[in-house]
Amino acid sequence: MRFCPLFAARVFTLCTLVFAPEVARADDALGRVTRSSLVMPANSVIRDIMAQAEPVGTPHRPLRSPGLPTGLTYTLDASIAFPYGQTGSSANLPGGIDAVLGYGINKFHRVQAGYYEFQEYPFGFNTGTVPVYLQGLSSPVGTANLSGQPVDAATKNKILTLVSQNLFLIGGKLPVIISPTYLARTANVGGHGDTQLVEINGFPQTVHLRSSQEYLLPLTVPFVASPRFFGTLTAAAQWNVNLNGANAAPNHAQIFELLYLEYRASRSTTVFVQPSRLVQYFAIDPDPEYVPTLLFGISHKFTKNTFVQMLGSTGGASNRKHPGITSITCQQIAPNGSCAISAPAVSGLHAAQVQIQFGIGSPSVIPL
Amino acid sequence: MNSRALAAAALIAGLSACSGGGGRSIPALGAATAPAGGTPVAAPRLRLVGVGDSLTAGVQSNGLMGADVAPNPYYTGRASGSPFPIVQATQTHGFWALLWSQANGIAADDAATSPLPLIAPPGVGQILVPQDSSGSLTSISAACGANNALAFNYTSASGTRLNPAAVPYDVGIPGQTVHEALYQVAPQTSCGVAADAGVFGGLANIVTSESGALYPVLGNFPRNTTQVAAAAGLHGTIDTVWLGSNDLLKYAFSAGALPPTDPAALQADIVAIVHALQESGAKVAVANIVDIMHIAFFVAQPALPAVFGARLTPIIGAAAAATAGPQLAAQVDATYHLGSGGYLTISGLTKILTAAGQGQTLPQLGAGDIVPDALAVKIIALNAAYNAAIAAAVTQTGAVLVDVHGPLATAYAGGGIPVAAKCCGFIYGQGAFSLDGIHPSNTVYAVIANIFIQTLNAGFGTSIPAVDVKAVYATDIYAPH
DSSP states (O other), X not given: OOOOHHHHHOEEEGGGBOOOSOOOOOSSHHHHHIIXXXXXXXXXXXXXXXXXXXOTTOOOOOOOOOOOOOEEEEEEXXXXXXXXXXXXXXXOOOOEEEEEEEEEEETTEEEEEEEEEEEEOOTTSXXXXXXXXXXXXXXXXXXXXXTSSOOOXXXXXXXXXXXXXXXXXXXXXXXXXXXXXXXXXXXXXXXXXXXXXXXXXXXXXXXXXXXXXXXXXXXXXXXXXXXXXXXXXXXXXXXXXXXXXXXXXXXXXXEXXXXXXXXXXXXXXXXXXXXXXXXXXXXXXXXXXXXXXXXXXXEEEEETTEEEEEEEEEEEOTTOSSOSEEXXXXXXXXXXXXXXXXXXXXXXXXXXXXXEEEEESOXXXXXX | OOOXXXXXXXXXXXXXXXXXXXXXXXXXXXXXXXXXXXXXXXXXXXXXXEEESHHHHTOBTTEEOSSOBSSOTTOOSSTTSOSOSSBOOSGGGSHHHHHHHHHHSOOXXXXXXXXXXOBOTTTEETOEEEOSTTOOEXXXXXXXXXXXXXXXXXXXXXXXXXXXXXXXXXXXXXXXXXXXXXXXXXXXXXXXXXXXSTTTXXXXXXXXXXXXXXXXXXXXXXXXXXXXXXXXXXXXSEEEEEOOHHHHHHHHHTTTOSOOOOHHHHHHHXXXXXXXXXXXXXXXXXXXXXXXXXXXXXXXXXXHHHHHHHHHHHHHOHHHHHHHHHHHHHHHHHHHTOOTTOEEEHHHHHHHHHHHHTTOOOOXXXXXXXXXXXXXXXXXXXXXXXXXXXXXXXXXXXXEEEOOHHHHHHHHHTTSOOSBTTBOBSSTTSBXXXXXXXXXXXXXXXXXXXXXXXXXXXXXXXXXXXXXXXHHHHTOTTSOO
């Protein structure tokens, strides 16, 4: 038995650990989709209904019968995004697109399908030092410096929503939108899919890191509406409808909460802020992640149907101790003494980014 | 326990690719996993299931083998040749095989009815044999030859078995720690990784045993089945659990560099194992572990003068050895800083004597060759802590404790296990251990079997007859007569 250099140093870099780059997963992408597909449509309806909430400079017009827009509508935009914060990587984020198609059956019922792409670079994949294990053994055999050989954790979330929007008027005046929703998401990570061998509860398992399917039942109501300010509250029951990986059964309903507040600086320019507590439930999560998220930004309409919007967002799981990779487990030692197969253990995530969208339609009035 | 090579011949190996792995669909922790191929043999009286390491598997002399090799290729029939006419099977002499045979009235060496995963000669690992009358050891197989070339691959591992269609009831896997019994799902290395290769070479050597034995033992179960999941899938009436020795040995063999298992974690794992087996319908008996530093593989520093003197006597004569032995011991202590509480291993001893015989200076020794006294103190403390943890786990789960530690510690203090006039002392060659100095001789396996039998009879109301230890001793090739 020869003394192992690993044991002497107990420190080595990630260069000996070979694992696929698809290692990132969620932060606040769901928040942005929620805003786009659930909240903003509801907001636009509510705003439209509440006559006093017309944007600054909008000619006052008589009250009309409230209702959802009818007929076919669409929105299309393209975006670029930049991460900020200490990601430990200089990798660029990929571009993205959003496409939404809606059809109003009547003024109380509307259906909408949306496809959204959101980019992010989560923290904790290229920074810090984590323990290294050998599969089966209980004690770590060394440590790995994650900055030694950065993996590409640049993530493009791809989210599909199918929404049925239903308008209710409380007392004939207060609009309430209830929007039963099916949401399916997956992602490209590091330019590949999101399939990754990870260590879950001591076992290696191949999962789709950032794929999930959910049902949501959001309810949106206004809490402020004035010429300058407009705000809504949304709460939604949420169910993970495809248990897999580490997901634990029974699958209890979760509640996500969201507040939206906008300030209209002019007829064409709006500033907004959106704090929320999202719920995410991916294959590596035995229980849901609770993700306090803050979105903020500014939108500007060049013409009636063209816009630019800058959106900042940041969020991280509050019920996970460390974001990103928490350990690496070597599954098999190669004949040359390197690690032939390794799997990271991944915990809750934290990411922050800025997205700039250029589109047709309206960033805040996605047709209902 | 972790199998260790003792002789240079057993340490030199060619490098070959022995890949494992494959699909990665993992069952839930402890979930009973039914066999995927083969049929369990009949258990006419008592369905026993063995969970453990090399002690449960029946390792001796650094290997696992289910049938004799006759004749021993090194046996010449002359006085100068190997004293072993055959290379004896190991598995059938293990305590668990004896326990099964006593409980069911069936010999464990018949491939058609054996509850053991019988390994075809020349076994897995590298079984040691004396190659001549001097006692110098060699192996009957290469590290990556014969069965070892098949053992690390799920598809080919059944080729190592004499009874590939028989689902074994003894699923003990040599080399496994407590945690590995719960979590190991594939070989962690291949055969023949050099200890100084890459970052993980040293670690590969420490996990070679369980990596090479996993598929030969669990090959009847689906990929990614753990030992405990397989045991649960067998739905035994009484399951025996004997684990923990490798948690100490891996710590010792890494010279303390591999962090030791935390006693609390070991207790939690034992509890998880027992619960998984109980949920499968079994009553569970859990054995504690012997004092690792009492096994023959570790030679205490104070004993070195006498040991060196005894080893040198056949070479240079008793008178010269009486002087040279203490001198060599003092030189060793000064060179390797063993300390009064330290140990030299049989591996280190062999290297030193080989160098001395060739007129060389003391060789460079590494992890696995020496245990300095500071490390020995930690190992001894951990040994006690692990036994306390096992006892606590037994209390916590309602299992039955098999106290192997107590009787053997008493015997050690008394100078040996009193089976016969010449047997069985704990010092290497005095009959308690096989040629690796780690795993018991046939006789001591029989003694251990009786400890289990006595406990099962008292704890579970069985009436398993005791093994005739003297009869076992009479044919024990490892015991002096």
